[in-house]
Amino acid sequence: MFKYNCLNPIANIGLESFTEEYQKVENLQDADAVLVRSAAMHDLDFPNSLHAIARAGAGVNNIPLEKCAEKGIVVFNTPGANANGVKELVIAGMLLASRDVIGGVNWVSTQKGNPDIAKLAEKTKNNFAGSEIRGKKLGVIGLGAIGVLVANAATHLGMEVYGYDPYVSVDAAWNLSRGIKHSKTAEEIYKECDFITIHVPLMDATKKMINEAAISMMKESVVILNFARDLLVDEEAVIQGVADGKIKKYVVDFPNPTTAGADGVIVIPHLGASTEESEDNCAIMAVKEVRDYLENGNIKNSVNYPACDMGICENAGRICINHKNIPNMIGQYTSKLAQFNLNISDMINKSKGDYAYTIIDTESQVNADVIKELASISGVLKIRVIK
Numbered sequence: 001m002f003k004y005n006c007l008n009p010i011a012n013i014g015l016e017s018f019t020e021e022y023q024k025v026e027n028l029q030d031a032d033a034v035l036v037r038s039a040a041m042h043d044l045d046f047p048n049s050l051h052a053i054a055r056a057g058a059g060v061n062n063i064p065l066e067k068c069a070e071k072g073i074v075v076f077n078t079p080g081a082n083a084n085g086v087k088e089l090v091i092a093g094m095l096l097a098s099r100d101v102i103g104g105v106n107w108v109s110t111q112k113g114n115p116d117i118a119k120l121a122e123k124t125k126n127n128f129a130g131s132e133i134r135g136k137k138l139g140v141i142g143l144g145a146i147g148v149l150v151a152n153a154a155t156h157l158g159m160e161v162y163g164y165d166p167y168v169s170v171d172a173a174w175n176l177s178r179g180i181k182h183s184k185t186a187e188e189i190y191k192e193c194d195f196i197t198i199h200v201p202l203m204d205a206t207k208k209m210i211n212e213a214a215i216s217m218m219k220e221s222v223v224i225l226n227f228a229r230d231l232l233v234d235e236e237a238v239i240q241g242v243a244d245g246k247i248k249k250y251v252v253d254f255p256n257p258t259t260a261g262a263d264g265v266i267v268i269p270h271l272g273a274s275t276e277e278s279e280d281n282c283a284i285m286a287v288k289e290v291r292d293y294l295e296n297g298n299i300k301n302s303v304n305y306p307a308c309d310m311g312i313c314e315n316a317g318r319i320c321i322n323h324k325n326i327p328n329m330i331g332q333y334t335s336k337l338a339q340f341n342l343n344i345s346d347m348i349n350k351s352k353g354d355y356a357y358t359i360i361d362t363e364s365q366v367n368a369d370v371i372k373e374l375a376s377i378s379g380v381l382k383i384r385v386i387k
Ligand SMILES: NC(=O)c1ccc[n+]([C@@H]2O[C@H](COP(=O)([O-])OP(=O)(O)OC[C@H]3O[C@@H](n4cnc5c(N)ncnc54)[C@H](O)[C@@H]3O)[C@@H](O)[C@H]2O)c1
Pocket: 057, 058, 059, 060, 079, 080, 082, 083, 086, 141, 142, 143, 144, 145, 146, 147, 164, 165, 166, 167, 168, 169, 172, 199, 200, 201, 202, 205, 206, 227, 228, 229, 253, 270, 271, 272, 273, 274
């Protein structure tokens, strides 16, 4: 029996794909796996029983990835599963920044019961008039799952789109519409574009990437859209830019005391992925990843351990080892198994940065003594017997 804990509400359609072999537990300390959305996990203590954390979403800045890797806990996310939901809200954000729909709707609600509202609206509507996005230049920083969809959708709306991503994947590049201009520097985007949208992960290297220096290169009346993470932007500098008349609007999906209620800022309460479809997609993918890992030892879409897949075990035994990426680990495993006269029928070893993962299938079952011997090897972080 496997136990899982949910730190946030996870869509039922995903949880329903856990079999009767799984039990939901209320306490993380009892869990083999945790499902999470945006709950902050940095200050939590993780029990030795915990093998996996699945983020039903893309951003993993709420999870201590290194601390997890050190404990042999594999952290998964669900790449692309909520990208369409975010893309649609980014398009809405561009429209809301271009035309004062929010101001207009708010004005109408102040006229409740006014029999002359229709006539008054015709006189007043000019206050809420705006401009169109067709023909404007959009700069997309970060061409991953979301950035590619935003860039392609914007070209279909008649925008001239510039894309910047020094680490763009081959798949993402293939998926980009041909009309998108490839910017080799972020500066080109800052200097050229009327709308700038960022879709990069929050990491040390990207923190406050939109800062005073970046803003100073931007065009007058630029619109900045941030559906990635608030800490990517120096929001004090943005608010100053709005006050100076340089920035027309800042549209952001992450409310905080700096931006809530600030002039020229449209703050959305983190709704990018809050659609039925995105929540379902993320939950289904997260549960699938957890099940494949707990039941077969396979890793797909991990952010702190390498991808590693040996399918379903058809042999007598399977051992999975999370370990440091240092020399001679495989040599030590094979010689320990040889000491116990265990024949290896299949084996795979993959690494990612400082960490590595090995799956070993054996021709006979492994007993507790073998596991104790393997676990005693320096550099082994976690060891599991799947079969
Ligand atoms: N508002 C929401 O509800 C919501 C939903 C999903 C994701 N997000 C946020 O959006 C981010 C992006 O999501 P995604 O699914 O597109 O992720 P992704 O991993 O598919 O794409 C991120 C892209 O950013 C690029 N990148 C990294 N550093 C860069 C840099 N310095 N300059 C330019 N590009 C850089 C990467 O190469 C990658 O292509 C997530 O990390 C998350 O923080 C927010």
